[in-house]
Amino acid sequence: MRERCKVLIVDDEMLIRQGILNYIDWKQAGFEIVGEASNGKEAMEMINVFSPDIVITDIVMPIMDGIDLVREAKKAFPNIEIIILSSFENFDYVRSTFQNGVADYILKPKLNGQELLTVLNRVADRIPHIQNASSPIKTVRTPEEILESMILGYDISTNFVDASSVFINNRFGLIGIHGGNLNAVAVVTIVKQAVLEELPVFLLNASKTEATLLFNFNSHQLRYIKEAIYQEKNEVSDETWVIYEPFDAIEDIKRVHDKGYSQMKKYLFYLPDIHVFSYDELPKENEKQAHFDLNHFIEMFKDRLFNVAFTYLENHVDYLKGRYHNDSFEFKTFLGNIIFNMIVLLETMKYDVQDIEQKKYTYFSIINEADHVHEALDKFNEFLDEVRSNILLDDKANDQSRNLNKILSYIEQHYTEPLRLSEIAAHFHFNASYLSSYFSTHHKEGFSEYLNRVRIKKSMELLENSQVSISNISGMVGYSEHSYFCKVFKRITGMSPGKYRKEFHANHDNEKKGLSNLKK
Numbered sequence: 179m180r181e182r183c184k185v186l187i188v189d190d191e192m193l194i195r196q197g198i199l200n201y202i203d204w205k206q207a208g209f210e211i212v213g214e215a216s217n218g219k220e221a222m223e224m225i226n227v228f229s230p231d232i233v234i235t236d237i238v239m240p241i242m243d244g245i246d247l248v249r250e251a252k253k254a255f256p257n258i259e260i261i262i263l264s265s266f267e268n269f270d271y272v273r274s275t276f277q278n279g280v281a282d283y284i285l286k287p288k289l290n291g292q293e294l295l296t297v298l299n300r301v302a303d304r305i306p307h308i309q310n311a312s313s314p315i316k317t318v319r320t321p322e323e324i325l326e327s328m329i330l331g332y333d334i335s336t337n338f339v340d341a342s343s344v345f346i347n348n349r350f351g352l353i354g355i356h357g358g359n360l361n362a363v364a365v366v367t368i369v370k371q372a373v374l375e376e377l378p379v380f381l382l383n384a385s386k387t388e389a390t391l392l393f394n395f396n397s398h399q400l401r402y403i404k405e406a407i408y409q410e411k412n413e414v415s416d417e418t419w420v421i422y423e424p425f426d427a428i429e430d431i432k433r434v435h436d437k438g439y440s441q442m443k444k445y446l447f448y449l450p451d452i453h454v455f456s457y458d459e460l461p462k463e464n465e466k467q468a469h470f471d472l473n474h475f476i477e478m479f480k481d482r483l484f485n486v487a488f489t490y491l492e493n494h495v496d497y498l499k500g501r502y503h504n505d506s507f508e509f510k511t512f513l514g515n516i517i518f519n520m521i522v523l524l525e526t527m528k529y530d531v532q533d534i535e536q537k538k539y540t541y542f543s544i545i546n547e548a549d550h551v552h553e554a555l556d557k558f559n560e561f562l563d564e565v566r567s568n569i570l571l572d573d574k575a576n577d578q579s580r581n582l583n584k585i586l587s588y589i590e591q592h593y594t595e596p597l598r599l600s601e602i603a604a605h606f607h608f609n610a611s612y613l614s615s616y617f618s619t620h621h622k623e624g625f626s627e628y629l630n631r632v633r634i635k636k637s638m639e640l641l642e643n644s645q646v647s648i649s650n651i652s653g654m655v656g657y658s659e660h661s662y663f664c665k666v667f668k669r670i671t672g673m674s675p676g677k678y679r680k681e682f683h684a685n686h687d688n689e690k691k692g693l694s695n696l697k698k
Contacts (some may be wrong), residue, residue, distance in 0.1 A: 183302045184212045184228065188221040188235035188247065189263065194286075198234065201291040209298060218242025222250055225258070231305050232281075232298065234261045248280055259301045263289070283330065287385065325392060326382050328428075329435045344394075346378060351393040351400065351424045352435055353407070354442045357417035366391065377403075390435065400424065408454055418446055423457040447506040448499060450550035464500035468643060470512070472519065474635070479523050482583040483590055484569055488562070491516065495558070499551050506551075513545050513558045520565055529568055534561070582616060593632045594656045599625040633657065634670045641679040648675045 185204070189195050195214050204211055212228040215221040219242045221233065233251060237244035248260055259281040281301045284293060321344050366379050378394040393403060407419050422438030425431075438457075445455050452461065470491075478487040498509055521538060524531045541561050548554035585606055589597065603610040617625045633655040640651045652663035667675050 181307060182208055182210045183232060183298075183305065184210050184230040185298070186213050186215065186221060186224055186228065186230040186233045187211065188215045188218065188233060188239070188244070190216045190236065190239040192216075194236070194263075197289075198294065201289075201294050207295055207298070208302075218244065218247030218250070221247055222254075225251060225255060229255075230258070232259045232261060232301055234263060234284075236263045257305075259304060261297060261301060282327070285383075322380050322382055325380055325428075325431065328431050329382065329390075331432055344378065345428065346376060347394045347396045347399070349395055349397060349400075349424050349426060350428060350431070350434075351395060351403070352422040352431070352438055353391045353393065354420040354422065354438055355389045355391065355417060356420075356442065356446055357387060390439075392431070404456065417453060418442075418450075419454045420445065421454070421456040441503075444502055444504070444506065446550065447509075448502045448551050450552065461502060463502045464497050466501075467497055470494045472515075476519065476523060477635075478590075479520070480527070481586050481590075483587050484566075484583065486587055486590055488566070492562075495555070499555065509551070510545050510548065510554060513554060514542055517541055517545075517558070517561055520561075524565065524568065531568065534564055534568065537561075537564075585613070589629060589632060593629065593636065594654065596656075597629055629656075630666050631670065634667055637663070637667065637675065638671070638678065641675060642682050648679075651675070 182205075187195050187198050189198075199211065199214075202209075212230050213224045215224050217239045218235070221235065222242070224230075225233070233247075235244045235247055239247075242250075244262060248262075251258055251260060262280050262283040263286055264283055281304060282297050284297055366381055377399060380392040380394075382390040382392060384390075395403065404421065407421065420438060420442040422434050425434050442455070445452070449455075449461060455461075475487055475490060478484075478490065495513075498504070498512060501509075517538060521531055521534060524534070541557055544557045545554045548557070585602060585608070588602065588606075599614060600610050602608075603613045614625060617623065617628055623631070637651050637655045640646055640654065641648075646654070648664075649660045652660045655663070657663035657666070664674060667678070671678055673681070
């Protein structure tokens with residue numbers, strides 16, 4: 179027999195550890211359990227004491243998780259071999275561990291005695307002082323096992339002894355499937371029957387809700403594969419299919435899979451009502467537009483331009499939900515950030531937000547855990563409706579305030595025209611002296627200064643986002659004299675319009691360079 183291989187088991191669940199201990203006859207199989215640990219910190223202490231050859235570790239654990247354990251163990255003991263235990267839910271984490279020297283992995287749903295022994299023997303054969311002794315017959319991995327490991331980043335494509343006997347056709351295609359009650363084996367049968375020619379199909383990473391299919395096909399067969407998928411979609415409406423871009427070399431499987439899998443997650447979130455996505459027929463997303471100016475939104479809110487502010491916000495949310503290539507986390511973070519800022523604003527403006535404050539963590543939680551965009555927006559719109567109701571109740575108690583809101587909205591919409599306080603007061607049936615006092619009290623500036631601030635804010639947007647000349651901009655924002663515009667602009671911003679435009683674009687270019695350097 180070969181020299182006995184020492185094994186350490188690491189998992190925070192005692193039942194999992196006990197299950198592993200009882201799956202096989204360790205002594206007869208040529209292995210010795212030297213200890214158990216419930217987290218990475220305990221494992222590192224035991225590694226120092228018992229010097230195991232192999233560590234079997236879970237990923238999600240308290241104190242020190244499996245990712246950190248892999249990093250620390252390989253740093254301190256480069257020759258130690260590590261096997262990762264993973265569930266389908268944290269399958270993405272497994273990919274990152276291979277970069278740190280993980281030897282192999284076992285999916286918990288597939289964990290049994292034979293699978294455990296197969297992986298242990300495969301890893302033990304890598305250990306010099308174990309390998310040199312007489313060892314059991316090496317186990318042969320199935321093509322599916324090899325392909326799954328390649329997707330994880332473990333380069334074992336050479337393990338295909340005779341690739342031509344496995345892959346008989348010249349092209350490869352991956353298809354990701356997501357469904358509530360997925361029968362992936364039945365799907366493979368349906369597609370094979372549709373092609374009516376020899377078509378190697380490999381079922382990878384299959385669970386109750388997700389699976390990946392690898393097709394080895396000839397170019398003319400792709401049409402039949404796609405037709406079969408669309409037919410299956412018409413019969414089973416709760417599955418979503420993503421057809422990744424075909425590729426010519428099996429070594430490209432990880433690159434194509436990672437790109438396609440990431441995109442599938444985004445489509446599932448943004449477009450839950452569509453059930454087939456093909457690399458050559460992807461939905462067109464919204465054209466890129468200007469970023470959401472949170473400061474501008476806050477200013478409108480403070481100025482009680484609620485209708486204008488809500489319209490500005492809702493237009494941007496409509497834009498974001500049509501940007502299918504953005505990560506769902508980015509979308510959810512935007513909604514959460516708006517909720518937080520609006521609650522703070524309402525408190526600052528002396529609204530009674532006690533009820534909204536009590537519900538805010540429910541809003542955050544449901545939005546963050548939303549499976550698709552409709553679920554997130556339903557909760558976000560519920561929040562906006564409550565904010566509107568809160569504002570409406572307060573405004574009904576103060577009709578004068580509501581009328582003033584209309585005046586501010588009028589100024590926001592007509593700032594390009596000649597505006598005088600007396601004419602606006604007469605238009606809205608206000609006392610001119612009261613209106614003048616209102617501006618001084620609520621905005622700490624007179625009507626003229628308020629109008630200037632609105633106009634200068636608009637001119638700054640034009641300077642930032644257009645190539646229109648400064649002289650034309652002055653007329654576009656309501657100034658008949660270019661020199662007066664420049665004087666007001668410098669008084670409010672501290673610099674001339676030309677300098678502001680130059681510095682803005684210089685800072686913008688520096689930011690882009692900084693991001694570019696970070697990506698490198």
